Amino acid sequence: MATYPELKGRVAVISGAAQGIGASTAREFAKQHAHLALIDIDEAAAQKVAAEIQGSGARAMVVRTDVTDDASVSNALAKVAAEYGGIDIVVNSAGGYGKLTSVEELPLDDWDKTVALNMRGTFLMCKRAIPYLKKSKAGRIINVSSISGRTLFGSTSPAYAASKAGVIQLTRFLAIELGPCGITANSIAPITTLTPRVRALRSEANIEQIASQIPLRRLPDPEDHANAMVFLASDSAAYLNGVALDINGGRILM
Ligand SMILES: NC(=O)c1ccc[n+]([C@@H]2O[C@H](COP(=O)([O-])OP(=O)(O)OC[C@H]3O[C@@H](n4cnc5c(N)ncnc54)[C@H](O)[C@@H]3O)[C@@H](O)[C@H]2O)c1
Numbered sequence: 001m002a003t004y005p006e007l008k009g010r011v012a013v014i015s016g017a018a019q020g021i022g023a024s025t026a027r028e029f030a031k032q033h034a035h036l037a038l039i040d041i042d043e044a045a046a047q048k049v050a051a052e053i054q055g056s057g058a059r060a061m062v063v064r065t066d067v068t069d070d071a072s073v074s075n076a077l078a079k080v081a082a083e084y085g086g087i088d089i090v091v092n093s094a095g096g097y098g099k100l101t102s103v104e105e106l107p108l109d110d111w112d113k114t115v116a117l118n119m120r121g122t123f124l125m126c127k128r129a130i131p132y133l134k135k136s137k138a139g140r141i142i143n144v145s146s147i148s149g150r151t152l153f154g155s156t157s158p159a160y161a162a163s164k165a166g167v168i169q170l171t172r173f174l175a176i177e178l179g180p181c182g183i184t185a186n187s188i189a190p191i192t193t194l195t196p197r198v199r200a201l202r203s204e205a206n207i208e209q210i211a212s213q214i215p216l217r218r219l220p221d222p223e224d225h226a227n228a229m230v231f232l233a234s235d236s237a238a239y240l241n242g243v244a245l246d247i248n249g250g251r252i253l254m
Contacts, residue, residue: 002227004234007032010138011084012233013077014038015067015125016094018045020195021144024222025091028230030058037080037087039065039125040094059084067094067121073128087132089140089233092122095167096197097160106158114159119166126174126185139183140233143171144225147191147248154210164189168244175242184241186232191248193220216249 012029016022017038026036030053040046043064053060061083065076081087095118098110122143133139148156149164167187174185192198192210202210211219225247231237232245246252 001028001031002231004032004230004236006138006235007034007230007233009033009035010088010136010233011035011037011080011086012089012091013080013087013125013129014091014093015065015121016040016092016144018042018049020093020197021190021193021222021225022091022093023049025093025226025229026053026060028223028226029089029233030056030060032230033058034089034233035084036060037076037084038062039067039076041066067092067125068116070124070128073124077125077128077132081132086135087129088136088138089142090125090129090133091142091144091229091233092125092167093144094121094125095144095146095164097157099157100155100201101157103158110157111159114157115163115166118160118163119170122167123170126170130178130183133178133183134181136183138235138238139178139181141171141174141178141183141185142229142232143167143185143187145171145187145189145244147189147246147252150189150244150246150254151252153252155206171244172242179241184232184238186237186240186243186245188225188228188232188245188247190220190225191251193222193225195222214249214251218249220247220249
């Protein structure tokens with residue numbers, strides 16, 4: 001594990017931190033002795049992750065938050081800043097989709113919900129965090145996009161693919177807007193990762209088929225993404241801005 005001593009005491013807000021990639025990311029930031037705020041709609045699951053982190057000696061708080069709700073996001077960020085004295089890092093991992101489908105089959109309310117979770121949620125978290133990040137010495141925004149937002153190579157959801165492409169472009173916009181304030185904004189684009197949500201969505205055969213097409217011949221672990229995000233938050237990545245970092249084992253080379 002790489003260590004970044006400068007992350008000690010920096011305040012990292014992580015959405016979708018109750019499970020999957022967000023929870024792994026919270027654990028990796030805790031190993032760097034950052035102060036964690038776990039933002040999730042599933043408070044009970046987030047509390048379990050927080051208890052584990054606190055057990056390791058790091059600070060962690062949970063704020064039940066619906067990232068698609070402006071008041072909920074604003075209140076959560078205000079609570080975090082009041083507790084820790086500011087916000088330095090925002091990781092937006094809350095996201096996903098309901099089912100693999102086509103444009104023709106996708107119900108309109110599914111489109112609306114998926115776009116709201118991935119795009120509106122990311123937008124609100126970034127927008128409401130900006131005033132706090134401007135006061136940080138090393139403000140960082142890290143948005144979790146997807147390989148589906150970079151290209152199309154297999155089954156996914158059209159609402160998901162479109163919204164994850166939007167997350168990358170929003171991140172680039174933020175990079176240009178906030179660069180002059182010393183804040184960087186980058187995204188990561190993971191390939192299929194075996195979190196509980198994805199295990200439920202895909203068959204074993206489908207998972208094996210995806211892995212067989214990856215040059216590294218395995219799907220990533222959530223920690224592969226978490227490690228990249230810790231790096232993006234570190235001073236070592238201070239000059240990376242507006243990047244969409246592909247984490248796909250070489251499956252898609254752009
Ligand atoms: N797992 C993959 O294969 C994969 C691949 C590429 C990108 N991603 C992206 O990575 C991110 C994390 O994926 P994951 O597989 O870990 O997901 P997950 O479903 O395991 O975790 C998502 C978390 O977000 C929370 N959440 C859902 N709606 C919310 C809301 N409105 N407000 C606050 N929290 C909410 C859930 O409670 C959950 O804890 C997502 O943005 C996803 O699109 C995942």
